[in-house]
Amino acid sequence: MALIVHKYGGTSMGSTERIRNVAKRVAKWARAGHQMVVVPSAMSGETNRLLGLAKELAPARHTDAVLRELDMLAATGEQASSALLAIALQAEGLSSVSYAGWQVPIRTNSAYTKARIESIDDGRVRTDLAEGKVVIVTGFQGVDEAGNITTLGRGGSDTSAVAVAAAMKADECLIFTDVDGVYTTDPRVVPEARRLHTVSFEEMLEMASMGSKVLQIRSVEFAGKYKVKLRVLSSFTPWDIDINEEAGSGTLITFEEDEQMEQAVVSGIAFNRDEAKVSILGVPDKPGIAYNILGAVADANIEVDVIIQNISKDGKTDFSFTVHRNDYARTIDLLKGTVLPTLGTDILEGDTKICKVSIVGIGMRSHVGIASRMFRALSEEGINIQMISTSEIKTSVVIDEKYMELAVRALHKAFDLDQPAG
Amino acid sequence: MALIVHKYGGTSMGSTERIRNVAKRVAKWARAGHQMVVVPSAMSGETNRLLGLAKELAPARHTDAVLRELDMLAATGEQASSALLAIALQAEGLSSVSYAGWQVPIRTNSAYTKARIESIDDGRVRTDLAEGKVVIVTGFQGVDEAGNITTLGRGGSDTSAVAVAAAMKADECLIFTDVDGVYTTDPRVVPEARRLHTVSFEEMLEMASMGSKVLQIRSVEFAGKYKVKLRVLSSFTPWDIDINEEAGSGTLITFEEDEQMEQAVVSGIAFNRDEAKVSILGVPDKPGIAYNILGAVADANIEVDVIIQNISKDGKTDFSFTVHRNDYARTIDLLKGTVLPTLGTDILEGDTKICKVSIVGIGMRSHVGIASRMFRALSEEGINIQMISTSEIKTSVVIDEKYMELAVRALHKAFDLDQPAG
Numbered sequence: 001m002a003l004i005v006h007k008y009g010g011t012s013m014g015s016t017e018r019i020r021n022v023a024k025r026v027a028k029w030a031r032a033g034h035q036m037v038v039v040p041s042a043m044s045g046e047t048n049r050l051l052g053l054a055k056e057l058a059p060a061r062h063t064d065a066v067l068r069e070l071d072m073l074a075a076t077g078e079q080a081s082s083a084l085l086a087i088a089l090q091a092e093g094l095s096s097v098s099y100a101g102w103q104v105p106i107r108t109n110s111a112y113t114k115a116r117i118e119s120i121d122d123g124r125v126r127t128d129l130a131e132g133k134v135v136i137v138t139g140f141q142g143v144d145e146a147g148n149i150t151t152l153g154r155g156g157s158d159t160s161a162v163a164v165a166a167a168m169k170a171d172e173c174l175i176f177t178d179v180d181g182v183y184t185t186d187p188r189v190v191p192e193a194r195r196l197h198t199v200s201f202e203e204m205l206e207m208a209s210m211g212s213k214v215l216q217i218r219s220v221e222f223a224g225k226y227k228v229k230l231r232v233l234s235s236f237t238p239w240d241i242d243i244n245e246e247a248g249s250g251t252l253i254t255f256e257e258d259e260q261m262e263q264a265v266v267s268g269i270a271f272n273r274d275e276a277k278v279s280i281l282g283v284p285d286k287p288g289i290a291y292n293i294l295g296a297v298a299d300a301n302i303e304v305d306v307i308i309q310n311i312s313k314d315g316k317t318d319f320s321f322t323v324h325r326n327d328y329a330r331t332i333d334l335l336k337g338t339v340l341p342t343l344g345t346d347i348l349e350g351d352t353k354i355c356k357v358s359i360v361g362i363g364m365r366s367h368v369g370i371a372s373r374m375f376r377a378l379s380e381e382g383i384n385i386q387m388i389s390t391s392e393i394k395t396s397v398v399i400d401e402k403y404m405e406l407a408v409r410a411l412h413k414a415f416d417l418d419q420p421a422g
Numbered sequence: 423m424a425l426i427v428h429k430y431g432g433t434s435m436g437s438t439e440r441i442r443n444v445a446k447r448v449a450k451w452a453r454a455g456h457q458m459v460v461v462p463s464a465m466s467g468e469t470n471r472l473l474g475l476a477k478e479l480a481p482a483r484h485t486d487a488v489l490r491e492l493d494m495l496a497a498t499g500e501q502a503s504s505a506l507l508a509i510a511l512q513a514e515g516l517s518s519v520s521y522a523g524w525q526v527p528i529r530t531n532s533a534y535t536k537a538r539i540e541s542i543d544d545g546r547v548r549t550d551l552a553e554g555k556v557v558i559v560t561g562f563q564g565v566d567e568a569g570n571i572t573t574l575g576r577g578g579s580d581t582s583a584v585a586v587a588a589a590m591k592a593d594e595c596l597i598f599t600d601v602d603g604v605y606t607t608d609p610r611v612v613p614e615a616r617r618l619h620t621v622s623f624e625e626m627l628e629m630a631s632m633g634s635k636v637l638q639i640r641s642v643e644f645a646g647k648y649k650v651k652l653r654v655l656s657s658f659t660p661w662d663i664d665i666n667e668e669a670g671s672g673t674l675i676t677f678e679e680d681e682q683m684e685q686a687v688v689s690g691i692a693f694n695r696d697e698a699k700v701s702i703l704g705v706p707d708k709p710g711i712a713y714n715i716l717g718a719v720a721d722a723n724i725e726v727d728v729i730i731q732n733i734s735k736d737g738k739t740d741f742s743f744t745v746h747r748n749d750y751a752r753t754i755d756l757l758k759g760t761v762l763p764t765l766g767t768d769i770l771e772g773d774t775k776i777c778k779v780s781i782v783g784i785g786m787r788s789h790v791g792i793a794s795r796m797f798r799a800l801s802e803e804g805i806n807i808q809m810i811s812t813s814e815i816k817t818s819v820v821i822d823e824k825y826m827e828l829a830v831r832a833l834h835k836a837f838d839l840d841q842p843a844g
Binding site for chain 2: 016019020023050053054056057058059063065066068069070072073075076077079080082083084086087088090091093095096097098100102103147148149
């Protein structure tokens with residue numbers, strides 16, 4: 001007997017028919033002798049519907065008082081889906097009870113719409129489990145110290161599930177979603193993409209942050225911090241699939257180095273075209289330049305990703321960085337308005353037609369020559385590299401966005417990702 | 423400056439446009455210097471939508487565990503509408519905050535789907551009012567001692583509003599609804615029906631229980647118990663109507679005898695055709711007969727309204743009573759199956775084509791001859807009276823349902839209800 005947490009996304013909870021299937025699947029696990037905690041999202045479309053109503057009514061300025069009410073509003077979506085699932089489980093003949101975040105309680109800070117979990121009291125849930133109940137805990141939400149409802153932000157139900165699993169010291173946390181696992185890259189771009197049986201949590205972090213949106217990145221951080229064994233798997237297999245087969249399906253996100261030893265050097269190819277590039281040319285190369293530029297950008301709450309400063313020539317250097325495309329126009333205005341005049345240059349270049357492609361693999365730590373293999377593969381396809389950025393387990397390049405699919409396919413092949421892992 | 427509670431029904435909250443109008447109306451009252459507490463219902467249709475989903479999933483037997491989840495589910499409707507109203511008020515430039523029942527808290531017993539309020543903590547609301555906030559409290563719901571969400575049953579938001587007004591010692595509780603007050607009778611039956619400027623709470627109780635469904639009957643009982651000054655008025659007047667005019671509109675439900683002294687003897691005519699009549703003829707007249715019959719009916723959870731036992735003749739008597747039409751078939755089966763065999767008679771008569779018409783008036787306490795004036799008016803129209811039942815402030819007759827409108831019109835005229843009150 002194990003203590004298992006299941007998490008079901010909005011699509012899996014999207015209709016009464018689907019909720020009934022979730023109930024049957026959970027019942028199968030409970031009848032196999034497991035203690036079950038289930039964390040559902042709101043029915044798909046519900047959160048958008050509620051926030052759409054709010055948008056029609058809200059003042060232009062979203063003060064903390066407005067954000068508080070948005071959380072109060074949005075939290076109803078998960079409360080309703082949780083109650084419906086509890087009812088469906090009872091119809092399956094199981095004893096079951098649902099709790100809103102405040103009833104557990106799941107304590108968070110007071111950062112409305114993007115709150116962070118601070119603690120979870122497992123007493124009430126543990127008592128119910130001991131009595132043989134399936135316990136349903138609303139995803140996405142908690143309660144602050146003053147008793148206000150908070151939400152964790154979009155995708156927060158993943159984080160709720162992992163946090164509950166951590167607090168309960170669950171044996172495993174199964175994230176049921178509309179894909180059947182984590183792939184070497186997006187199968188829509190590379191049809192030969194393979195599902196990974198296991199992926200390390202560091203790799204998963206890089207993949208999630210690079211646009212492979214299988215899991216919310218904070219849930220992966222949380223899982224890493226508390227060593228929660230996490231599995232991503234499909235909720236669209238028939239509910240009565242053999243439980244042992246199901247328990248081994250999907251992708252397991254692991255934390256033990258050992259399990260990774262025999263893995264491929266590169267686990268996957270991540271990519272996105274959400275970024276834009278900004279370059280300031282002919283900047284006098286003296287101390288404080290990077291701060292002068294990026295300090296102003298950070299003050300405007302603009303997030304910077306890749307940063308490159310070239311070697312200086314004749315006492316001048318070129319400085320480039322990428323920002324989210326949505327922030328591009330604002331960044332250019334900011335630089336022209338207040339930054340360039342202090343730098344002694346006015347040569348500003350920008351490009352929104354770029355993309356970032358990354359190879360991710362925990363094996364890169366112990367292998368040399370991986371980056372050059374990447375650059376060769378791109379060069380063989382005639383793709384010019386504009387920027388390079390590296391980390392311990394990732395190498396990213398910024399290239400012209402028109403080459404994105406070509407680059408991803410070339411790298412997928414160059415690192416033998418279409419072959420079963422050794 | 424006064425402390426005022428506003429309650430808005432589901433129709434008044436039925437769209438973002440209507441919620442905006444509610445916000446403007448509340449803002450008008452707040453700007454006039456009043457401390458405002460607002461109790462909204464769920465947006466119209468929402469509770470039915472949620473319970474409809476539950477119905478598709480629920481087991482046949484509604485155990486306490488199922489009822490608990492139905493409350494968890496239904497309570498989201500008011501939480502959402504309350505948050506939306508708080509947001510709309512903020513857009514009007516007012517400081518405002520919404521609380522779910524458990525946040526106030528509004529303590530109830532644990533009778534899921536029909537819980538009763540036990541206490542309301544006014545501390546949190548009072549602090550907010552002192553800070554100049556408009557406080558929104560979800561209608562319809564509370565929390566039991568163990569921290570489970572409960573609901574008060576259909577129409578429970580009226581009761582919530584009155585209970586909050588009682589706990590806060592509010593100066594007045596205004597129930598905004600889709601009618602503009604309490605009428606002498608249903609204007610669809612008698613076009614000359616007049617709106618009552620005031621009605622006593624006892625009269626209101628009788629009217630509410632007799633099918634004049636302006637207010638939930640429990641809210642009126644609550645108002646009577648705690649002497650809450652209650653006003654029923656329309657939410658469909660323009661929101662910017664003069665506040666003094668609005669404050670005097672609708673119908674005031676009063677508790678002071680004095681205010682009633684100059685009132686008409688009869689305040690209104692209530693009626694319904696929800697009942698059916700059952701008669702057992704030739705019952706041996708001996709002690710315990712009424713209990714033999716009605717005990718069995720009560721044990722089957724069938725509610726009995728009018729009860730008549732005629733004077734006995736030759737040691738035999740006739741025994742008649744009315745039940746809700748939905749319970750009629752079940753009542754007949756029950757009597758035939760287990761009751762009649764013990765009575766020594768098998769003469770059972772029933773009639774579903776009846777209606778009950780009542781005159782209601784607190785003045786009946788101190789005036790004689792009111793009932794005979796009623797009977798004369800009916801007799802002049804050739805209407806045969808089948809059953810009569812009286813209370814201190816009400817006289818009811820059961821007649822053939824085809825005469826219902828005729829009887830109501832005749833009585834409305836006989837008691838001069840189409841004339842302005844003296």
